[in-house]
Amino acid sequence: MKKIALITGATSGIGEACARKFAEGGYDLILTARREEKLAEIKAELEARGTEVKTLAFDVRDTAAAKKAIDSLDEEWNKINVLINNAGLALGLDKEYEAKPEEWDAMIDTNVKGLLTMTRLVVPGMVERNDGNVINIGSVAGDAAYAGGNVYCATKAAVKALSDGLRIDVADTAVRVTNLKPGLVETNFSKVRFHGDNERADNVYKGIKPLTGADIADVAFYAASAPKHVQIAEVLILATHQASGSVVHREK
Ligand code: NDP
Numbered sequence: 001m002k003k004i005a006l007i008t009g010a011t012s013g014i015g016e017a018c019a020r021k022f023a024e025g026g027y028d029l030i031l032t033a034r035r036e037e038k039l040a041e042i043k044a045e046l047e048a049r050g051t052e053v054k055t056l057a058f059d060v061r062d063t064a065a066a067k068k069a070i071d072s073l074d075e076e077w078n079k080i081n082v083l084i085n086n087a088g089l090a091l092g093l094d095k096e097y098e099a100k101p102e103e104w105d106a107m108i109d110t111n112v113k114g115l116l117t118m119t120r121l122v123v124p125g126m127v128e129r130n131d132g133n134v135i136n137i138g139s140v141a142g143d144a145a146y147a148g149g150n151v152y153c154a155t156k157a158a159v160k161a162l163s164d165g166l167r168i169d170v171a172d173t174a175v176r177v178t179n180l181k182p183g184l185v186e187t188n189f190s191k192v193r194f195h196g197d198n199e200r201a202d203n204v205y206k207g208i209k210p211l212t213g214a215d216i217a218d219v220a221f222y223a224a225s226a227p228k229h230v231q232i233a234e235v236l237i238l239a240t241h242q243a244s245g246s247v248v249h250r251e252k
């Protein structure tokens with residue numbers, strides 16, 4: 001029988017690494033993100049290696065588009081075993097009283113409401129089948145605010161609350177909920193945060209060996225493969241020289 005993982009934000013970074021890891025682990029994949037062309041490239045690459053891949057291009061902030069995409073899945077594809085709620089972003093590092101309200105909207109609508117939308121669309125089927133894993137990509141940023149992190153940190157604190165809340169709501173089923181909280185992972189995250197300023201983005205990872213998307217994918221895969229009586233509820237995963245959201249030891 002098919003094992004299916006649906007990954008949001010699968011065109012880059014952690015989501016793309018999860019696609020590769022779950023493909024290697026024998027899953028068929030539903031890959032979602034906004035960039036259709038990039039989704040098609042990853043699909044072609046993984047299909048050449050024997051994984052069945054379906055792509056659904058939509059913006060997780062568009063609830064109607066997300067619903068239409070999930071409703072389009074037929075019997076063969078709609079029994080999703082693993083939902084990886086990964087699509088997300090940070091924008092800017094401005095002080096809370098100076099930041100741009102439109103950037104708050106983008107972060108809250110993607111990181112919080114987008115994750116909720118996908119949960120609302122996919123989890124009822126898991127509950128009905130009494131099987132499933134929801135892996136939410138939270139962050140060390142959700143544990144404590146750091147300078148300029150304000151709204152982004154708040155969205156990741158919300159991911160913790162929503163993961164904890166969902167875990168309570170499915171406690172009478174075999175559905176498992178994981179809040180996976182990475183620290184510094186070198187992806188396109190900082191390029192997006194700093195609006196394409198690559199020099200500023202590179203400085204985020206200067207003097208430290210950061211995590212890779214593959215490091216996070218390994219933990220996500222373990223959470224989905226743990227024995228059925230084991231629920232990996234929350235994992236904080238940091239680079240060795242990072243101690244918290246605001247303490248990083250950098251080589252000069
Ligand atoms: P990337 O920028 O490399 O990837 C982000 C992914 O999210 C892309 O595939 C992008 O695809 C997708 N995405 C963004 N906005 C939307 C949207 N509105 N609708 C659908 N898809 C969207 O960053 P990361 O891989 O680093 O980030 C993945 C997750 O990990 C995020 O939730 C982030 O907050 C979290 N995280 C990242 C850390 C890091 O240090 N990198 C640490 C801790 C957590 P597309 O543009 O094609 O839509």
Ligand code: 8X3
Nearest residue numbers: 139140141183184245
């Ligand atoms: C991303 C990690 O520390 O840059 O969530 O906010 S951090």
